[in-house]
Amino acid sequence: MKQLDEFEVEFIEYTGLAMQADGLPKIAGRIFGLLIISDDLLSFSSIAETLQVSRGSVSTNTRLLESLGIARRVSLMGERQDYFRLPDNPYSSLIEGFAGRTRNYLRALDKTLNKAPEDSFAWKRLKNHKTFYETAQSNSELLIKELKEIL
Template sequence: MELNDKKRALIEKIGIAHEEKGFQPVAGRILGLLYVSPRPELTFDEIRETLNISKSATSTALNLLMHIGHIDYITFSGDRKRYFKLKMSNWRELIQNEIERVIKMSHVLHEVLEERTKDTPEFNCSIEEFASFMQFIHKEFPGLLQRWEQTREQK
């Protein structure tokens, strides 16, 4: 598959953004490719050849992306190949899962505060502020999503 320079640059930007979130570089670039590809589904070989990556790296990244729910695959009757695609319909679930991880961390930080020395009040205050903000985000998220959906309905 031929990609122009603009699409290659976008793949790189998306890849770097995902790397900053802790993804493997190849996984981020596969997501980037699936976003900019003219077709929404690509085969293993199309992904591997377009990004010029090894079979092993491609397989590892695709398995990771499927495991964490970012991509899925489909098959077509009479064709033995798997076609990989972004799971765009579950973005709300992915964000909700992130919010749930945030609230778990907030609870852990409150436990940390119970065990910390009182001799570091500034640092302890910073931890408490962070934990409190995470609880705030968790509490406000449903309303935020609802307000966003209302603005979408008005269009």
């Protein structure tokens, strides 16, 4: 992989910090940032070397990014190692993951609401909490549709 320009290094670091602020490992964010700016397939080795991290860290965090739908593993015939690239539309994949988790949470929240007395303080708070997640869910669906249309 070519030497990174200063703006690329800054972007990779900003992406790492942003994803860390969202509760993900900083290295996962750094790998995601690297995938965003790379026009080539990236091997484990090139990711580790470029970011100056261990291959084990690359392995752990690329699996995480794959599970989020924002990294794609690619095998090349005759090659022993895997390569990674950014999927065609990783941004809708991120929101789809959030939307799926939100749907599951809303089902669990409904079970709790059905057991709570409707005149209780907890029920009122749970109802507001549910409204928040229902709004997030419906807006996520709209965002997914829009992202698929424009990207």
